[in-house]
Amino acid sequence: MTGVGRARFAITFDGEEIPVEEGQTIAAALIASGRRSWRTTRGSGAPRGVFCGIGVCFDCLATVNGRPNVRACLATARPGDAVTMQDGTGHADDAV
Amino acid sequence: MTPSEGRPPFDVAVIGAGPAGLAAAVTAVAGGSQVALVDAASGPGGQYWRHRDDDDGARHHAWPAFLRLRGAVDAASTAGTLTSFAGHQVWHVERTADAFAMHALVDGRGAVIHARSLVLATGAYDRQLPFPGWTLPGVYTAGAAQALLKGNGVRVGSRVVVAGTGPFLLPVATGLAEAGAQVVGVFEAGRPTAFARHPLAVVRNAAKLVEGAGYLRVLRRHGVPYRTRTTVIEALGEARVTGARIASLDPSWRVVPGSERTIECDAVAVGYGFTPQVELPLQLGCEMTLDRDGSLVARVDDAQASTVEGVFAAGEACGVGGAELAVAEGQIAGAAAASSATGRPAGAPRGAHGRRSAGRAFARAMHESFTVPTGWQGWLTPETIVCRCEEVTAGRIDEVIRGLGAADPRAVKLFARPGMGLCQGRVCGYATACLVASGAGRDVTAADLHAIASRPIAQPVPLSVIAGLGGRDPS
Numbered sequence: 264m265t266g267v268g269r270a271r272f273a274i275t276f277d278g279e280e281i282p283v284e285e286g287q288t289i290a291a292a293l294i295a296s297g298r299r300s301w302r303t304t305r306g307s308g309a310p311r312g313v314f315c316g317i318g319v320c321f322d323c324l325a326t327v328n329g330r331p332n333v334r335a336c337l338a339t340a341r342p343g344d345a346v347t348m349q350d351g352t353g354h355a356d357d358a359v
Numbered sequence: 360m361t362p363s364e365g366r367p368p369f370d371v372a373v374i375g376a377g378p379a380g381l382a383a384a385v386t387a388v389a390g391g392s393q394v395a396l397v398d399a400a401s402g403p404g405g406q407y408w409r410h411r412d413d414d415d416g417a418r419h420h421a422w423p424a425f426l427r428l429r430g431a432v433d434a435a436s437t438a439g440t441l442t443s444f445a446g447h448q449v450w451h452v453e454r455t456a457d458a459f460a461m462h463a464l465v466d467g468r469g470a471v472i473h474a475r476s477l478v479l480a481t482g483a484y485d486r487q488l489p490f491p492g493w494t495l496p497g498v499y500t501a502g503a504a505q506a507l508l509k510g511n512g513v514r515v516g517s518r519v520v521v522a523g524t525g526p527f528l529l530p531v532a533t534g535l536a537e538a539g540a541q542v543v544g545v546f547e548a549g550r551p552t553a554f555a556r557h558p559l560a561v562v563r564n565a566a567k568l569v570e571g572a573g574y575l576r577v578l579r580r581h582g583v584p585y586r587t588r589t590t591v592i593e594a595l596g597e598a599r600v601t602g603a604r605i606a607s608l609d610p611s612w613r614v615v616p617g618s619e620r621t622i623e624c625d626a627v628a629v630g631y632g633f634t635p636q637v638e639l640p641l642q643l644g645c646e647m648t649l650d651r652d653g654s655l656v657a658r659v660d661d662a663q664a665s666t667v668e669g670v671f672a673a674g675e676a677c678g679v680g681g682a683e684l685a686v687a688e689g690q691i692a693g694a695a696a697a698s699s700a701t702g703r704p705a706g707a708p709r710g711a712h713g714r715r716s717a718g719r720a721f722a723r724a725m726h727e728s729f730t731v732p733t734g735w736q737g738w739l740t741p742e743t744i745v746c747r748c749e750e751v752t753a754g755r756i757d758e759v760i761r762g763l764g765a766a767d768p769r770a771v772k773l774f775a776r777p778g779m780g781l782c783q784g785r786v787c788g789y790a791t792a793c794l795v796a797s798g799a800g801r802d803v804t805a806a807d808l809h810a811i812a813s814r815p816i817a818q819p820v821p822l823s824v825i826a827g828l829g830g831r832d833p834s
Contacts, residue, residue: 294507300599309494313507314786315499316502317503318399324781339401
């Protein structure tokens with residue numbers, strides 16, 4: 264499944280290094296690394312990860328470089344991105 | 360400052376760069392228009408032609424058609440007759456004095472694009488039915504499995520159950536199997552035999568049936584079973600999916616007693632057809648209609664014109680029917696939008712009308728073959744989550760329908776909050792409308808879906824962007 268000749272780099276998830284192929288989304292890299300969830304719901308605290316994969320459902324929210332509520336399925340991973348588990352709203356302050 | 364500001368309005372803006380939008384943009388350019396092509400993604404293709412930069416197209420259908428359209432878009436960009444606005448999420452469209460204004464978000468900032476006529480080619484996403492365990496990590500939409508594979512080269516799991524209804528399950532399962540995943544089975548809740556009742560549609564679309572037969576051959580080669588009147592009625596696991604409960608269904612999709620069995624898996628990919636993205640036609644006040652597949656779609660005339668002057672629609676936004684139909688509709692819409700904006704005649708490519716009518720006949724046959732009856736509601740327990748965002752359960756929705764007498768989706772939304780989360784009811788809206796209609800002993804209406812699909816702001820927008828609109832005259 265790995266591409267030939269694609270640039271590789273790393274991001275981190277809660278401090279752990281995650282390999283990425285250039286062009287992959289943060290969600291894809293997390294799933295490829297075996298992770299399935301990186302958020303808990305603000306009601307019951309249930310774990311969530313990707314559901315729709317195309318930016319519709321907002322289930323795959325993550326905190327990226329300190330910014331909460333990033334849709335990991337839409338965000339292309341960039342070298343050095345620091346992704347962290349998002350609990351509840353992730354202190355959302357700007358979404359309507 | 361974005362390239363849209365400080366310039367006269369475009370003749371035509373096309374929203375969506377999938378099959379319909381690309382065809383519309385290219386045809387509008389050929390008709391002598393200045394065109395803006397706006398899409399949320401970083402490159403053209405939409406969901407159907409989602410690909411990686413170095414993709415050779417071997418696993419895509421109609422890839423040469425995509426290459427032709429992309430080539431024409433690139434040529435028009437070079438010639439200065441088309442401007443691409445990639446990475447632009449349109450969150451609101453409005454009419455101004457002499458044009459339309461599209462408000463978009465790009466990298467968290469606001470941008471406004473003006474155009475005299477619009478082609479809405481916003482596509483669709485997977486339609487979902489809730490079932491116990493569907494919020495477990497490892498349960499994906501069929502579209503997610505496809506997007507992760509085609510766009511990222513990532514398999515959603517190593518033992519995957521594919522379930523739901525509709526022809527889209529086949530390419531999803533085939534793609535996973537060819538990428539080395541073990542597809543434990545394709546479970547089609549329907550029994551697609553209605554084709555036999557549509558001989559004309561079948562003859563006119565023989566190529567599509569060949570395509571379907573090809574997928575089934577690949578699945579057989581990989582030893583993947585394809586079962587009809589069967590589906591996943593529960594996903595099992597604690598923190599992630601470890602199994603799925605499969606059951607046989609009767610014609611109304613009630614579980615056949617004693618037919619249930621458990622399969623081990625690490626991923627479930629599920630979809631029950633598609634829901635068109637219609638918030639933009641709703642914002643513009645376009646008249647909507649209930650399509651045969653139960654979707655709310657924009658009503659269009661022979662020229663793909665909506666009921667709002669200057670607004671055209673193509674592809675799934677005016678009826679789910681797949682890529683070939685979308686291209687034909689896009690061509691017709693692109694020509695009509697160009698004429699509408701410039702006052703000069705512009706024609707669709709030869710054969711577009713014939714391909715559209717063949718495509719629509721096939722879509723009708725599909726819609727009748729893959730309907731969603733109401734029996735799925737019996738798969739739910741009171742604890743089953745219906746609204747994933749707000750974690751509203753089926754029991755709570757039942758309470759407000761039966762206990763408080765809520766008889767329409769708007770009332771249910773107010774009392775129980777399904778559809779009030781970040782996705783604004785995109786995922787649970789269809790199911791909520793079905794539950795309300797069943798509770799009231801009637802069928803789902805266009806008004807039910809309208810109430811749930813109206814989203815004045817189509818994407819979460821930073822308040823700073825909205826505040827920034829205050830001092831700016833959008834016209």
